[in-house]
Each structure stands twice: as C-alpha cells, then as structure tokens.
Amino acid sequence: xxxxxxxxxxxxxxxxxxxxxxxxxxxxxxxxxxxxxxxxxxxxxxxxxxxxxxxxxxxxxxxxxxxxxxxxxxxxxxxxxxxxxxxxxxxxxxx
Amino acid sequence: xxxxxxxxxxxxxxxxxxxxxxxxxxxxxxxxxxxxxxxxxxxxxxxxxxxxxxxxxxxxxxxxxxxxxxxxxxxxxxxxxxxxxxxxxxxxxxxxxxxxxxxxxxxxxxxxxxxxxxxxxxxxxxxxxxxxxxxxxxxxxxxxxxxxxxxxxxxxxxxxxxxxxxxxxxxxxxxxxxxxxxxxxxxxxxxxxxxxxxxxxxxxxxxxxxxxxxxxxxxxxxxxxxxxxxxxxxxxxxxxxxxxxxxxxxxxxxxxxxxxxxxxxxxxxxxxxxxxxxxxxxxxxxxxxxxxxxxxxxxxxxxxxxxxxxxxxxxxxxxxxxxxxxxxxxxxxxxxxxxxxxxxxxxxxxxxxxxxxxxxxxxxxxxxxxxxxxxxxxxxxxxxxxxxxxxxxxxxxxxxxxxxxxxxxxxxxxxxxxxxxxxxxxxxxxxxxxxxxxxxxxxxxxxxxxxxxxxxxxxxxxxxxxxxxxxxxxxxxxxxxxxxxxxxxxxxxxxxxxxxxxxxxxxxxxxxxxxxxxxxxxxxxxxxxxxxxxxxxxxxxxxxxxxxxxxxxxxxxxxxxxxxxxxxxxxxxxxxxxxxxxxxxxxxx
Numbered sequence: 001x002x003x004x005x006x007x008x009x010x011x012x013x014x015x016x017x018x019x020x021x022x023x024x025x026x027x028x029x030x031x032x033x034x035x036x037x038x039x040x041x042x043x044x045x046x047x048x049x050x051x052x053x054x055x056x057x058x059x060x061x062x063x064x065x066x067x068x069x070x071x072x073x074x075x076x077x078x079x080x081x082x083x084x085x086x087x088x089x090x091x092x093x094x095x
Numbered sequence: 096x097x098x099x100x101x102x103x104x105x106x107x108x109x110x111x112x113x114x115x116x117x118x119x120x121x122x123x124x125x126x127x128x129x130x131x132x133x134x135x136x137x138x139x140x141x142x143x144x145x146x147x148x149x150x151x152x153x154x155x156x157x158x159x160x161x162x163x164x165x166x167x168x169x170x171x172x173x174x175x176x177x178x179x180x181x182x183x184x185x186x187x188x189x190x191x192x193x194x195x196x197x198x199x200x201x202x203x204x205x206x207x208x209x210x211x212x213x214x215x216x217x218x219x220x221x222x223x224x225x226x227x228x229x230x231x232x233x234x235x236x237x238x239x240x241x242x243x244x245x246x247x248x249x250x251x252x253x254x255x256x257x258x259x260x261x262x263x264x265x266x267x268x269x270x271x272x273x274x275x276x277x278x279x280x281x282x283x284x285x286x287x288x289x290x291x292x293x294x295x296x297x298x299x300x301x302x303x304x305x306x307x308x309x310x311x312x313x314x315x316x317x318x319x320x321x322x323x324x325x326x327x328x329x330x331x332x333x334x335x336x337x338x339x340x341x342x343x344x345x346x347x348x349x350x351x352x353x354x355x356x357x358x359x360x361x362x363x364x365x366x367x368x369x370x371x372x373x374x375x376x377x378x379x380x381x382x383x384x385x386x387x388x389x390x391x392x393x394x395x396x397x398x399x400x401x402x403x404x405x406x407x408x409x410x411x412x413x414x415x416x417x418x419x420x421x422x423x424x425x426x427x428x429x430x431x432x433x434x435x436x437x438x439x440x441x442x443x444x445x446x447x448x449x450x451x452x453x454x455x456x457x458x459x460x461x462x463x464x465x466x467x468x469x470x471x472x473x474x475x476x477x478x479x480x481x482x483x484x485x486x487x488x489x490x491x492x493x494x495x496x497x498x499x500x501x502x503x504x505x506x507x508x509x510x511x512x513x514x515x516x517x518x519x520x521x522x523x524x525x526x527x528x529x530x531x532x533x534x535x536x537x538x539x540x541x542x543x544x545x546x547x548x549x550x551x552x553x554x555x556x557x558x559x560x561x562x563x564x565x566x567x568x569x570x571x572x573x574x575x576x577x578x579x580x581x582x583x584x585x586x587x588x589x590x591x592x593x594x595x596x597x598x599x600x601x602x603x604x605x606x607x608x609x610x611x612x613x614x615x616x617x618x619x620x621x622x623x624x625x626x627x628x629x630x631x632x633x634x635x636x637x638x639x640x641x642x643x644x645x646x647x648x649x650x651x652x653x654x655x656x657x658x659x660x661x662x663x664x665x666x667x668x669x670x671x672x673x674x675x676x677x678x679x680x681x682x683x684x
Contacts, residue, residue, distance in 0.1 A: 010338075010341045010342065010345075010368065011330060011334060011338050011341070011342075011367070011368065012329060012330060012333060012334070014368060015333075058325075059545060059546070060325060060326065060544060060545050060546055061545070062342065062543075062544070062545065064345055064346070064647070066647070067345060067346065067347055067646060067647025068647055069549075071545070071549050072551055087345045089341075089342055089345075090325065090330065091325035091326055091329075091330060091544075091545075091546075092326060092330040092334070092338045092339065092342060092544065093326035093327075093330060093331060093338075093339075093540070093544055093546065093580070093583045094331065094335070094336030094337070094338060094339040094388070094403075094404045095336060095339075095404070095533060095534065095537055095539070095579065095580070
C-alpha cells in the first residue's frame with residue numbers, strides 16, 4: 001500500500017472512529033488535513049479527542065509519523081505522504 | 096490530633112512484647128507518614144544495615160496523614176531493607192487495607208523478631224492480638240484472606256503472604272484485599288522469615304479532620320478535577336493501564352525478549368484495547384477511588400484481577416509471548432502464590448536468554464506460553480528450575496556466568512520501558528533508591544505522554560533536575576499516602592491543600608518539596624551505608640552498547656554519565672553519590 005498513508009487509531013480514539021485504521025490515498029498533505037480526511041473515511045467522529053476548538057493539538061494527545069512525534073516536527077503542519085504511517089493516540093496514562 | 100491517629104506500636108514477635116513509639120509532632124511534620132516516616136523510623140532503628148532475614152530486622156507497616164480521608168487514600172506502605180536488593184525499600188499497595196488499618200487506631204506498626212510458630216496479627220480498635228496461624232501456613236493468599244475473614248468477620252481487611260513468602264522467595268509480595276499487591280522488593284519474604292502469615296485490620300476510629308467545611312469543598316473540587324482530566328476521568332477507567340502497550344510499542348521502546356528489541360509484533364493482541372474487548376469483566380477500584388484502573392477479568396477456566404500494564408509486558412513481550420490467556424493466568428498465579436509479577440516475568444526472560452546463549456540448561460525458550468503458570472508455581476515452592484528463578488535475575492545471571500544479561504538496577508528488575516527510548520527515564524531507573532523501578536520518578540509522563548509538558552525523549556539537557564523534582568514529589572505522595580495516579584490530575588499545590596485541610600498544619604508547596612528531598616536523601620544515606628555508590632547508579636551494559644535496528648528508538652543508546660554528574664550536583668551529593676555535609680545540614684539530617 002505504498003500509494004496510501006496508513007492511519008491507525010488507538011485507545012479511546014479507536015472507539016470513536018469505529019475502526020482500528022484507515023488508508024488515505026494522497027500525494028502529500030499536512031497532518032491536520034490528513035486528520036480531517038481520516039475522520040471522513042472512518043465514519044466515526046473523533047477529531048474533538050485530538051484538537052481543541054481553535055484547531056490546536058490538545059495536551060496529552062500523541063501523533064506519530066513513522067514513530068516520530070509531530071510535536072518535535074511542524075506539529076499539525078507536518079507534511080505526510082504516500083507510504084507514511086501515522087499513529088493517533090488520545091490522552092492516556094498508566095504506570 | 097488531626098490527620099494522624101498519633102499511635103505507632105512496636106511489636107516483638109519473638110516475645111510478644113509491645114511498646115508505643117513516641118514520634119512527636121516535629122518528626123511527623125518533617126516526614127509525614129507512609130514511606131517517609133517509615134524510612135525515618137527504620138533508619139533510626141538500624142543505623143547500620145542488618146540482614147533482611149535476621150530476627151532483629153524490622154518490617155514497618157505505615158499509613159499516612161491522608162489515609163482514610165480524601166480520594167485514593169486506602170493505600171499503605173511497607174518499609175524495610177529489601178532481601179532482593181539490599182537497599183532501603185518501601186513497597187506500596189492499594190485496596191482498602193491502609194484505611195482499615197488506620198480505622199483500627201494506628202498510624203503504623205513496627206514488627207520485629209520472629210514468632211516461634213506461624214502467627215497472624217489481628218489489629219482491632221487499637222489492640223493487637225497475636226493469633227495462631229498454623230492452619231493457614233501453606234495456603235495461598237486468597238484462601239488465607241477468606242479463612243481470616245471467617246474468623247474475624249468480613250469487614251476485616253487482610254494483607255497476607257502466600258507460599259512464596261513462606262519460602263522466602265526474594266521477590267515475594269504481600270497481597271491484600273484479594274488481589275492488591277505490595278509487589279516490589281520482597282517484603283513478603285521478610286514476613287515469611289518472621290513466621291508472620293498475615294495482618295488483619297478492622298475498626299471504626301474516625302480520622303479527625305481539621306477543617307470539615309474545607310474538606311467537603313475540596314472533596315467536590317477533587318471529584319471535578321479527576322473527572323475532567325482525560326487520563327483519570329476516561330482513559331484509565333475504560334482501558335486500564337494496559338492502554339500503554341500500543342503507545343510504548345509505537346515509540347519503539349516496548350522491551351521485547353529481554354530488551355533485545357523495542358518493537359513487539361504481537362503487541363496489539365495484548366493491549367488494553369484487546370483486554371477491554373475480550374477478557375474484561377468489569378473495572379475495579381480501590382477505597383474511595385473514582386478512577387478505577389483495576390481490571391477484573393475472566394479466562395475460559397479462571398477469573399481474577401489483572402493483568403495491568405507491567406504484567407502484560409513481563410509475561411508477554413518480554414518473553415515473546417502473545418497469548419493473552421497465558422499472560423493473565425500467570426498473573427493470577429502470582430496473585431495467589433504471592434509473587435511480584437515484574438521480577439517474576441523479567442527473571443524468566445533473563446533465563447530464556449541464558450538458555451538461548453547456552454549459559455544455562457534450564458530448558459526455557461522464547462514464546463513458551465504453555466509453561467508460564469508452572470514456572471510461577473515452581474518458583475513459589477523453589478522446585479526444579481524454580482529454585483533458580485527464585486533468585487531473581489541478578490543472582491540467576493551471575494550464577495550462570497553472564498551477569499550482564501540481567502535487566503536490573505541494584506538487583507531490582509527494570510519494568511516495561513526500554514531506557515534507550517527515553518533518556519530521563521534512564522536516569523530515573525539508574526538513580527532510584529530501590530533499584531530498577533518506574534515509580535520513583537515517572538519520566539514517561541513528560542517524555543512520552545506529554546504530561547504535564549511534552550519533552551523530547553532523546554535529549555539529556557535538563558533531565559537531571561526534572562528527575563530529582565519528580566522523585567521528590569513522588570516521595571511526598573507516597574508519604575501522605577495517596578495513589579500516584581492522582582498526579583495525572585493534580586499537582587503539588589493540591590497535595591499541600593489536602594494536607595492542610597486534613598491536618599490543620601500550614602503545609603506549603605516549598606516545604607513539601609523540601610520534605611520530598613529530605614526523604615529521598617535519607618534513603619540515599621541508608622543505601623550509602625549499605626555499600627551502594629556511584630557504580631550502582633548504572634544500567635546494564637546492553638543499554639549503552641547495543642542499538643535497536645528497527646522502530647523509532649533505533650540507533651539510540653543511553654547517555655548516562657553526563658546526566659549523572661548533573662544529577663549529583665542538583666542533589667547536593669558528591670561525585671560518588673554521597674550527600675554533602677551542607678546538603679545534610681540544609682535538610683536537617
């Protein structure tokens with residue numbers, strides 16, 4: 001599936017999305033745009049678990065692009081493309 | 096007196112003699128209770144470390160000023176010198192035992208000596224009765240608790256050992272309220288050495304509250320804060336602690352096959368998400384806990400409590416096992432026999448690698464899920480290869496000539512976070528006063544979970560200061576005594592307010608941070624006297640010499656030395672990790 005971006009949902013996000021993953025066909029786009037496309041594709045609404053009303057990333061959420069946290073890249077403006085894997089986690093803890 | 100009951104008793108099991116220990120207001124204020132006051136009392140009794148199994152050694156059961164009051168206050172602490180590590184050790188457990196113990200009229204109980212025959216203690220309404228436990232010796236923890244409740248009534252809360260403790264397995268746990276564990280460090284083995292099968296507590300003594308109106312208001316606000324927080328109000332409730340399986344695995348730092356890889360391909364099948372849709376019967380909660388992270392579960396043949404995150408890992412990825420039923424039933428076996436799941440699983444993993452490299456003919460191999468329950472049982476009774484596994488990983492690996500294959504710090508097995516994936520957590524493991532433990536300073540919170548702020552997990556700058564800060568806050572919470580998960584929702588100011596409201600004393604943030612530092616430094620002084628120094632603030636060589644080739648923590652190594660120097664400097668310790676005279680003077684030690 002090298003032509004698509006694989007988006008995986010974890011934790012409570014998976015329940016909201018209604019599925020564990022979606023494949024998004026795209027040349028290249030920002031993480032924010034990818035999230036919107038992923039919500040459409042998943043069917044279940046989940047963006048409010050990740051984004052605040054001002055479209056900023058909520059504290060405690062984790063978005064990994066190929067294992068790297070977007071907070072250490074360009075945040076929601078980080079660009080992703082075909083072949084990438086994006087992991088989405090709502091706030092969680094344990095120990 | 097508000098908050099504390101004002102009574103700590105010292106009991107000699109050998110003679111039956113008991114005396115009230117006068118603590119005084121100043122000491123209570125400076126060490127609170129639980130871990131802090133327990134360590135202070137222990138160090139006063141033993142300026143020179145003694146053999147943990149010696150008759151004279153003390154095992155101290157402690158509650159704190161907040162025990163039995165506001166939310167998450169059912170916990171208690173057991174303090175002694177660990178037979179597994181030789182360090183000072185406090186082992187903490189949830190449930191309701193702490194609250195029941197305090198309702199029986201005591202803040203703490205110092206147990207010394209060795210009973211001539213098996214006994215248990217009934218602590219009721221301020222009185223301590225030594226009762227015959229000959230008929231209980233040999234029973235598992237569940238049957239023991241039921242038998243004692245049949246004697247004393249169902250309201251009695253019971254903390255007991257199982258066969259593992261009786262047999263002095265070095266990592267035997269104390270189990271209370273069915274399946275809650277004071278797991279780490281082998282406190283159960285010390286009970287076994289003292290012929291002490293259990294302690295049961297019951298009573299109705301109220302904890303006096305200094306500010307009842309403020310207490311009511313604070314209770315409501317705490318409810319709201321915990322409910323509003325996405326971790327305590329949602330994630331931990333629905334998915335338990337095993338929600339971390341997929342998170343840590345996605346960061347390439349989920350220790351797999353004795354920390355040789357950081358990605359477990361079958362993680363999903365052992366995740367919190369999977370548990371919730373398969374074996375979970377219901378969530379369970381400790382005394383006055385609105386979170387309820389516990390998992391009551393059921394397999395085809397059995398039912399019980401767990402597994403939580405560390406256990407999922409210890410019997411799962413760490414051993415190359417993806418069979419959730421086998422993991423869960425190994426957990427049940429540990430609960431019944433009274434064993435620490437982390438050290439048990441980690442030691443089996445060490446054994447698997449020893450067998451693979453040909454250093455041991457123990458017959459262990461990666462992924463052998465069908466053997467787990469038997470291995471746990473053999474360990475509890477020290478039968479067959481269980482006699483070797485009962486040593487814990489450090490002694491096991493040394494015995495077979497490959498000490499570097501034990502994934503431990505100061506003899507305590509490192510839990511489910513590969514330190515190559517988080518430099519701050521690496522320093523936290525290395526400097527933990529009780530060895531490889533994640534609970535002294537949970538740097539996973541900022542480095543992975545973004546709480547309370549998000550930090551780059553691969554950098555070392557500033558991590559030393561943060562580790563010391565986290566260690567100090569944790570010491571305060573462990574001494575109050577409250578559940579550490581409350582820290583996801585509230586900070587030091589709220590803990591100070593809780594202490595003020597209950598005790599009426601004007602605790603402030605700064606004083607409490609100093610208290611935490613005092614406790615941590617006192618523990619360090621004990622460890623120094625027991626022979627621990629800079630060389631012991633280290634990690635197995637694997638973490639600084641071997642790199643993962645896959646996953647997002649690939650090509651990383653732990654860079655400890657620089658952080659360690661900085662840490663000692665922040666702490667006011669010398670280059671060998673010994674507190675400087677001026678530090679001791681500042682802390683009144």
